[in-house]
Amino acid sequence: MPKRRDEMVPDAGFRSYYGQPVIKAPVWHEPHMPVYLYLGGMSGAASMIAAMARVTGHDRLALAARMAAAAGAGVGSVFLITELGRPERFLNMLRLFKPSSPMSVGSWTLAAHGGLTAIGAASAVTGVLPAIGDAATAASAVTGPVMAAYTAVLLADTAVPAWHEAMRELPFLFTGSALASAGAALMLTTPRTAAGPARAVAVAGAAAETAAGMLMARRLGLAGEPYRLGRAGRLMRASRMLTLGGGLLATMAGRSRALTALSGLAITAGALCTRFGVLEAGRASAADPKYTVVPQRRRVAAGDLASVPGRCRPATKP
Amino acid sequence: MAERMGFFTDTSICIGCKACEVACKEWNDVPDDGFVFRATSYDNTGALGADTWRHVAFIEQDGRWLMSSDVCKHCTHAACLDVCPTGALFRTEFDTVVVQSDVCNGCGYCVPACPYGVIDRRERDGRAWKCTLCYDRLRGGLEPACAKACPTDSIRFGPLDELRARAAERVERLHADGVTEARLYGESPDNGVGGTGAFFLLLDEPETYGLPPDPVVTTRDLPAMWRWAGGAALALAAGVAACFLRRT
Numbered sequence: 001m002p003k004r005r006d007e008m009v010p011d012a013g014f015r016s017y018y019g020q021p022v023i024k025a026p027v028w029h030e031p032h033m034p035v036y037l038y039l040g041g042m043s044g045a046a047s048m049i050a051a052m053a054r055v056t057g058h059d060r061l062a063l064a065a066r067m068a069a070a071a072g073a074g075v076g077s078v079f080l081i082t083e084l085g086r087p088e089r090f091l092n093m094l095r096l097f098k099p100s101s102p103m104s105v106g107s108w109t110l111a112a113h114g115g116l117t118a119i120g121a122a123s124a125v126t127g128v129l130p131a132i133g134d135a136a137t138a139a140s141a142v143t144g145p146v147m148a149a150y151t152a153v154l155l156a157d158t159a160v161p162a163w164h165e166a167m168r169e170l171p172f173l174f175t176g177s178a179l180a181s182a183g184a185a186l187m188l189t190t191p192r193t194a195a196g197p198a199r200a201v202a203v204a205g206a207a208a209e210t211a212a213g214m215l216m217a218r219r220l221g222l223a224g225e226p227y228r229l230g231r232a233g234r235l236m237r238a239s240r241m242l243t244l245g246g247g248l249l250a251t252m253a254g255r256s257r258a259l260t261a262l263s264g265l266a267i268t269a270g271a272l273c274t275r276f277g278v279l280e281a282g283r284a285s286a287a288d289p290k291y292t293v294v295p296q297r298r299r300v301a302a303g304d305l306a307s308v309p310g311r312c313r314p315a316t317k318p
Numbered sequence: 319m320a321e322r323m324g325f326f327t328d329t330s331i332c333i334g335c336k337a338c339e340v341a342c343k344e345w346n347d348v349p350d351d352g353f354v355f356r357a358t359s360y361d362n363t364g365a366l367g368a369d370t371w372r373h374v375a376f377i378e379q380d381g382r383w384l385m386s387s388d389v390c391k392h393c394t395h396a397a398c399l400d401v402c403p404t405g406a407l408f409r410t411e412f413d414t415v416v417v418q419s420d421v422c423n424g425c426g427y428c429v430p431a432c433p434y435g436v437i438d439r440r441e442r443d444g445r446a447w448k449c450t451l452c453y454d455r456l457r458g459g460l461e462p463a464c465a466k467a468c469p470t471d472s473i474r475f476g477p478l479d480e481l482r483a484r485a486a487e488r489v490e491r492l493h494a495d496g497v498t499e500a501r502l503y504g505e506s507p508d509n510g511v512g513g514t515g516a517f518f519l520l521l522d523e524p525e526t527y528g529l530p531p532d533p534v535v536t537t538r539d540l541p542a543m544w545r546w547a548g549g550a551a552l553a554l555a556a557g558v559a560a561c562f563l564r565r566t
C-alpha cells in the first residue's frame with residue numbers, strides 16, 4: 001500500500017518559534033566535562049580491578065590499579081571543579097545530600113571514592129599502614145562501580161532528548177567504556193607478564209561499549225539521530241572504530257610491547273571520543289526544536305499526555 | 319504557609335509593548351541582554367535566559383499577529399529544583415521556585431534539566447538566574463513588577479486557584495465569541511510537571527510560541543534511571559571479577 005506523503009516525511013510539518021530551540025543546551029564546557037566523565041569512569045573501574053587483583057594475588061597489577069584509580073579521581077575532581085561557574089564555592093556541593101539530584105549523589109560518591117583511592121594509593125606507595133590501605137581499596141570496590149555508572153544518570157536526568165531517551169543504554173555504554181579505559185590504562189602501566197587480567201578487562205569493556213553503543217543507535221529512533229549526524233556522529237564513529245580495533249588488538253597484545261601500546265592508546269582514544277561525542281550529541285539534540293517538539297506532539301496527537309502519577313506536591317523548604 | 323501564588327498570562331490581550339520586560343529588568347536589576355535586530359519579527363530578546371526573565375514573543379501570521387509574554391513556569395514538580403545539588407534552588411512559602419544566588423555554585427545542572435528552557439547560567443558571574451516571581455515584592459505584599467506594569471492586564475497575578483477559575487471563564491467567553499482556537503496551557507495539575515504556577519491562554523499550538531507541547535519533569539523517571547545504572551554497575555563489578563577468576 002503506498003504511503004501518504006505526510007507519513008513518508010513524518011517530521012516535515014512540526015512547528016516552532018522561528019526554528020529556535022525549546023530547551024537550553026547543556027552549558028558544560030569542553031574539555032572539562034567529557035574528560036571528567038572519562039577519568040571518573042576509568043578511576044571507578046580501576047578501583048574494582050585493584051580490589052580483585054589484591055585478593056587474587058596480582059600484586060604488581062594491584063599497585064598500578066591503585067595508582068590509576070587515585071590519579072583518575074584526583075585529576076577528575078580538578079576538571080569538575082574548574083567546570084563550575086563559581087569554583088571557589090565547590091564545597092557547596094556537600095552542603096546537603098539530595099537523592100533527587102544525581103549531581104549531589106555523584107559529588108558525595110566522588111568525595112568518598114577520591115578519599116578511599118588516595119588512601120589505597122598512598123599506603124601502597126609508602127608501605128605504611130598496609131591493612132588500612134587494603135581496607136580502603138576493598139571499600140573503593142563499592143564506590144568504583146557507582147562512579148562509573150552515575151554519570152549516565154547525570155546526563156539522562158535532563159530534558160535533553162538524546163540523553164533522557166537513552167536512560168537504559170547510557171549506563172552500559174559508560175560502564176563498558178570505563179572498563180575499557182581502565183583495562184587500557186593498566187595495560188600501558190603494568191609489565192606485560194603481569195597485565196593479563198587488565199587485557200581481559202579491556203577486551204570485555206570494549207565489547208560492552210560497542211554492544212551498548214549499537215543497541216542505543218538502533219533503539220532510540222529520532223532521539224538517537226544526533227549521535228549519527230555532524231560532529232557528534234564523527235566522534236561516535238571514531239569511537240566505535242578505535243574501541244573495536246583496540247579491543248581486538250588487546251586479545252593479542254600480550255605478545256609485544258608495540259601491540260600493547262597500540263591497543264591501549266586506541267582504546268583510550270576511543271573512550272575519550274565516546275565522552276566527547278555523547279556531550280556533543282546532547283548539545284545538538286537540544287539545539288534543534290525538532291527533537292523536543294515532534295515526540296511531544298505525537299503524544300498529544302495520540303491523546304497520550306504525560307503525567308506524574310503518585311507524586312505528592314513537594315514540601316516547602318525554608 | 320501562604321497561598322500558592324502565580325501568573326495567568328492571557329496572550330489574547332497582549333499588545334507586545336514589552337513593559338513587562340522593562341519593569342522586570344529595572345526591579346530585579348537584570349543586566350542588558352543585547353540590542354539585536356533578529357530579522358524575524360519585533361522580538362529583540364529572543365528567548366528566556368539568565369538576563370531575560372520575561373520574554374515577549376511576536377509571531378506574524380496570515381491576517382493576525384500573536385504576542386505572548388513568556389516567563390518561568392514555577393512548576394509544581396520543578397526539574398531545576400530537583401536536580402540542584404547545592405539547595406540554591408528552593409521552594410518559597412508562595413510555592414514559587416527561586417535561586418539563592420549566594421548559594422549557587424554555577425554547576426549548570428538546572429539548565430538542561432528545565433523542560434521549558436527557562437533557567438540559564440550567566441557566564442559573566444558563573445551563576446544560574448531566572449524569574450523569582452518577584453519574591454522580594456511578594457514578601458512586601460506587592461505584586462510582581464511585570465504584572466504591575468502590564469497596561470492591558472494580560473499578565474494577571476494572584477492566588478493560583480482564583481487565576482485558574484478566571485482563566486476557565488475567559489476561555490469560555492472567547493469560545494462563545496467564536497475564538498475557538500483559544501486554549502489554556504499549563505494550568506492542569508495532571509500534566510507532566512504537575513501543573514505550572516505560571517500558565518497561559520494561547521491562540522495557537524504551544525510550539526508556535528516556542529513552548530513544549532507536552533513537557534515532562536525529567537526526575538519523574540529517576541527511579542528507573544537508577545535501576546538501569548545499578549544494573550550496569552553490577553555488570554561492571556561482575557565483569558572485572560570474571561576476568562580475574564578466569565585467569566587464576
Ligand code: SF4
Nearest residue numbers: 390391392393398432
Ligand atoms: S519552568 Fe524551568 S526554571 Fe521554571 S520552575 Fe519549571 S523547571 Fe524550574
